[in-house]
Amino acid sequence: MDLDNIVAFLAIILWPTAGSEMLTSVDPPTDLQVTDLGHLGSLHIRWKAPLILTSKRLCVVRYMLSYCNVDSTNCKRVITKQLEYTDGFNLNKGIKVKIQTFVKDQCTNGTKLHSDWAETVYRPSMEGHVDSKVRDLQCIVYNLEYMDCRWQNGLSAPNATSYRLYYWHEELDETTECNHYIRNQESIVGCHFLSDNLIEFSDFNICINGSSTMGPVRPAYYTLQLQDLVKVAAPDQINLTSSRTDTIYVQWKPPASKIKPHCLKYEVQFRGKSSDWQTKVIPEPVTSTTLKVTTKAMHCVRVRATVNMFCADKSIWSDWGSIQCLTEPSDGGEDVIKHNFLAELIVLMALVLFTLVLCIGTLYSWIRWKRLVAKKKLNILLS
Numbered sequence: 001m002d003l004d005n006i007v008a009f010l011a012i013i014l015w016p017t018a019g020s021e022m023l024t025s026v027d028p029p030t031d032l033q034v035t036d037l038g039h040l041g042s043l044h045i046r047w048k049a050p051l052i053l054t055s056k057r058l059c060v061v062r063y064m065l066s067y068c069n070v071d072s073t074n075c076k077r078v079i080t081k082q083l084e085y086t087d088g089f090n091l092n093k094g095i096k097v098k099i100q101t102f103v104k105d106q107c108t109n110g111t112k113l114h115s116d117w118a119e120t121v122y123r124p125s126m127e128g129h130v131d132s133k134v135r136d137l138q139c140i141v142y143n144l145e146y147m148d149c150r151w152q153n154g155l156s157a158p159n160a161t162s163y164r165l166y167y168w169h170e171e172l173d174e175t176t177e178c179n180h181y182i183r184n185q186e187s188i189v190g191c192h193f194l195s196d197n198l199i200e201f202s203d204f205n206i207c208i209n210g211s212s213t214m215g216p217v218r219p220a221y222y223t224l225q226l227q228d229l230v231k232v233a234a235p236d237q238i239n240l241t242s243s244r245t246d247t248i249y250v251q252w253k254p255p256a257s258k259i260k261p262h263c264l265k266y267e268v269q270f271r272g273k274s275s276d277w278q279t280k281v282i283p284e285p286v287t288s289t290t291l292k293v294t295t296k297a298m299h300c301v302r303v304r305a306t307v308n309m310f311c312a313d314k315s316i317w318s319d320w321g322s323i324q325c326l327t328e329p330s331d332g333g334e335d336v337i338k339h340n341f342l343a344e345l346i347v348l349m350a351l352v353l354f355t356l357v358l359c360i361g362t363l364y365s366w367i368r369w370k371r372l373v374a375k376k377k378l379n380i381l382l383s
């Protein structure tokens with residue numbers, strides 16, 4: 001007899017008995033275990049099938065896993081037919097894991113059965129006072145070129161605490177220590193990551209722990225999504241053109257970076273000679289807009305950029321690009337009006353001068369004529 005025949009033979013012998021014993025209840029899984037993979041947040045959960053099911057080949061078995069931090073009510077639920085599961089966790093607190101068995105089909109005669117929960121709590125190492133751990137970690141990915149993370153020392157860190165940063169993501173074989181620490185005088189206050197250390201759309205796990213001769217320091221864990229921490233370079237190439245109709249046409253180029261132009265959105269600010277900035281949000285990744293302005297005075301414009309909602313859940317605005325101003329006022333603008341006014345003034349003054357000269361001339365001629373007549377009269381009288 002070959003192997004297939006043996007299996008078929010056993011099946012004939014065993015199945016009728018297995019099938020005839022209908023299950024009316026089922027036990028929870030056994031041997032539920034949680035292991036830290038050393039990846040600063042990934043935990044591996046495994047369990048064994050309840051004993052009663054090991055001989056029931058016709059059963060359809062599923063496990064429902066439920067897990068969250070101990071103080072949370074917002075637990076994640078997963079249904080699987082495997083006997084293990086791996087996910088990312090927040091290791092700053094204890095983790096509660098529950099599991100139950102579901103069976104249906106032939107071995108239960110069509111009804112669906114579920115077991116009670118089996119439960120365990122995983123407690124990461126919690127040495128050191130809670131206030132000894134670092135605070136306010138802030139990470140910014142500059143233009144997808146590099147990332148800087150900075151933190152504040154714990155409020156009650158032991159004297160001479162020296163912090164260290166470790167990180168892991170799925171492209172790394174093992175947890176790695178920061179290569180380029182940022183220092184303030186002698187103490188470490190942050191970490192500089194080069195672009196080949198960065199990964200988007202995947203968990204980026206960080207642990208900052210520390211040591212001190214005065215006592216243990218509580219580690220702090222963070223899980224980041226780097227695409228949500230991008231700060232784009234400021235858009236700098238801005239061109240302004242204006243037309244007769246109180247509008248300014250603004251055009252700019254996307255900042256030079258690895259970020260795709262369709263992932264950006266912009267905000268434009270403009271102001272007249274002595275007014276406050278007015279803001280115009282450009283929701284789409286277009287790189288031009290038309291501004292309606294009320295006066296013909298000189299206008300200045302600046303633009304900033306950020307990653308839009310199609311490419312990230314959160315974003316940071318870039319710095320403002322350099323301010324561009326309309327250097328030559330548009331046709332019919334202030335200067336032209338000023339020129340016309342000046343010309344009119346000159347013509348007016350010339351006219352006044354001409355009239356004055358004419359009046360004086362006339363008066364002079366009249367006086368001379370009068371004198372001449374008087375002289376003539378005198379001559380006639382004397383002759």
Ligand SMILES: *[C@@H]1O[C@H](CO)[C@@H](O)[C@H](O)[C@H]1NC(C)=O
Binds near residue numbers: 020022109110
């Ligand atoms: C299975 O259920 C059917 C009806 O749903 C019933 O007629 C049958 O007797 C049940 N079989 C067993 C072994 O309980």
Ligand SMILES: *[C@@H]1O[C@H](CO)[C@@H](O)[C@H](O)[C@H]1NC(C)=O
Binds near residue numbers: 159214
């Ligand atoms: C820690 O340092 C401060 C001043 O720097 C000092 O006053 C304090 O006594 C030190 N604490 C310990 C436990 O050494």
Ligand SMILES: *[C@@H]1O[C@H](CO)[C@@H](O)[C@H](O)[C@H]1NC(C)=O
Binds near residue numbers: 166175207
């Ligand atoms: C800090 O964490 C890293 C990575 O988990 C570990 O290798 C190191 O021993 C820890 N250091 C201290 C002082 O606990």
Ligand SMILES: *[C@@H]1O[C@H](CO)[C@@H](O)[C@H](O)[C@H]1NC(C)=O
Binds near residue numbers: 237238253
């Ligand atoms: C702005 O104008 C300059 C010179 O005319 C041109 O080289 C540049 O490409 C323009 N920039 C944009 C954003 O249109």
